[in-house]
Amino acid sequence: MDLLLFFFFAFLAVAAAINLVVQTHPISSALSLVGVMGSLAVLYLLLGAEFIAAVQLIVYAGAIMVLFIFVIMLLNAGAEQHRRAKLFPVVAGMPALFAFLALASYTISKMFPRGLPAVKFGEFKGGGAGEIGMAIFTKYLLPFEVTSILILVAILGAIVLAKKEID
Amino acid sequence: MPEIPVPLNEVPLAWYLVLSAVLFALGIAGFMLRKNIITVFMSIELMLNAVNLSFVAFSYKFKQVDGHIFTFFVMVVAAAEAAVGLAIILTVFKNRTTLQIDEVNSLKY
Numbered sequence: 001m002d003l004l005l006f007f008f009f010a011f012l013a014v015a016a017a018i019n020l021v022v023q024t025h026p027i028s029s030a031l032s033l034v035g036v037m038g039s040l041a042v043l044y045l046l047l048g049a050e051f052i053a054a055v056q057l058i059v060y061a062g063a064i065m066v067l068f069i070f071v072i073m074l075l076n077a078g079a080e081q082h083r084r085a086k087l088f089p090v091v092a093g094m095p096a097l098f099a100f101l102a103l104a105s106y107t108i109s110k111m112f113p114r115g116l117p118a119v120k121f122g123e124f125k126g127g128g129a130g131e132i133g134m135a136i137f138t139k140y141l142l143p144f145e146v147t148s149i150l151i152l153v154a155i156l157g158a159i160v161l162a163k164k165e166i167d
Numbered sequence: 168m169p170e171i172p173v174p175l176n177e178v179p180l181a182w183y184l185v186l187s188a189v190l191f192a193l194g195i196a197g198f199m200l201r202k203n204i205i206t207v208f209m210s211i212e213l214m215l216n217a218v219n220l221s222f223v224a225f226s227y228k229f230k231q232v233d234g235h236i237f238t239f240f241v242m243v244v245a246a247a248e249a250a251v252g253l254a255i256i257l258t259v260f261k262n263r264t265t266l267q268i269d270e271v272n273s274l275k276y
Contacts, residue, residue, distance in 0.1 A: 006178045010186050017190055017213060021197040026205045033209050036190070040216055043183070047227045052235050056219075059242050064212070064249045071253045072205055075260050080203045080267075093199045097192050104188035108181055118177035119227060126232045132239070135232050147243050154247035161254035 002121050005046060009039040025079045026072045030065060037061040048124035051132045183224040190217035204259070204266050208252055215245050 016035035023029050037060045044053035136144050194217060197210030219238045226234025256266070263271055 002176050002178050006182065010182070013186065014189055014193070017193040020206075020209060020213060021193055021200065026203055026209075029206050029209055033212060036213060037216060040220060043186075043220065044223055046178070047183070047223050049223045049226070049235055049238075052219075052223060052238050055239065055242060059246060060212075060216070064246055067249055067253055068205065068209065071256060075205075075257070075266065077203065077205060077266055080201070080206070090200075094196070097196055097199075100195070101188055101192045104191075105185050108184045108188070112181060117228060118179050119183065119224075120177045124227050124230055126230065127226075127235055131232050132235055135236055136239070140236050143240060147240065150247055151243065154250050158250040158254040161251065162257045 002046060002119070005042065006119075009042045013039040013043070026077045027069070030068050030072060033068075034061050034065050037065070046121050047119060047127075048122070049127040051127055051129045180224055180228055184221055187217045187221040187224065190214075190220065202267050202269055204256055204268050204271075207268060208249075208256070212245060212249070215241055 013036050016032040016039070020029045020032040020036070023032065037056060041053045041056040041061070044050075044056060191214050194210045194214035197213065198207055201207050201210065219241055222234040222238045222241070224234075226232065226238075259271060260266060265271065
């Protein structure tokens with residue numbers, strides 16, 4: 001059952017990611033990204049990260065993607081003009097990309113010949129809101145507080161950048 | 168993969184890491200190939216998500232909650248980045264009325 005769920009949602013995520021890259025209209029890409037994030041949330045659940053799965057759905061698939069779609073609609077962004085792809089990214093970039101992928105997979109399987117445990121649903125129960133909150137408010141209290149300053153700066157930056165010029 | 172004969176109710180952790188690498192590579196491909204500034208930005212979000220997946224996978228391996236906290240912080244940074252980045256896109260569109268990244272090139276000359 002775990003294997004089935006993993007394969008289903010892994011293929012869903014990869015298919016949606018490929019769709020994100022090949023679609024020409026930004027709205028289609030945005031909806032594909034929502035698909036990737038939803039299937040990743042299920043994979044987080046399989047890994048025992050309940051809180052992260054919920055936050056993934058609320059913050060990523062909810063808030064951030066709404067922001068994206070809002071901007072796409074606001075700017076009335078149409079389909080990308082079709083133009084011939086530059087030669088350099090296709091000739092040099094794509095082989096480099098596959099080389100990177102092969103290197104990453106090789107490193108992963110080399111570093112953990114048999115040391116990696118198999119993932120069983122329900123084996124790791126430390127990912128609930130209680131455990132996360134305990135870690136955030138004790139061990140990671142300072143980074144958590146610094147985060148609030150980051151958010152404040154981001155709010156101010158967004159307001160300053162996007163406000164209308166008033167004469 | 169090393170351990171091919173897997174029982175049906177468990178998944179090798181390496182598969183999660185390979186999935187994360189595949190998603191990251193697709194994000195790089197979108198970043199390189201697309202010309203729409205919003206789609207490029209969404210590819211960056213895809214890469215952040217891929218990294219989050221490997222954080223959570225390693226958190227499972229070490230049976231510790233720290234990886235989840237890092238994922239949480241990555242999400243916060245992504246939210247801040249999305250707000251500022253989309254504001255920058257709005258400003259660029261207001262000044263240049265284009266979303267094609269190869270038409271926004273005044274720093275080049």
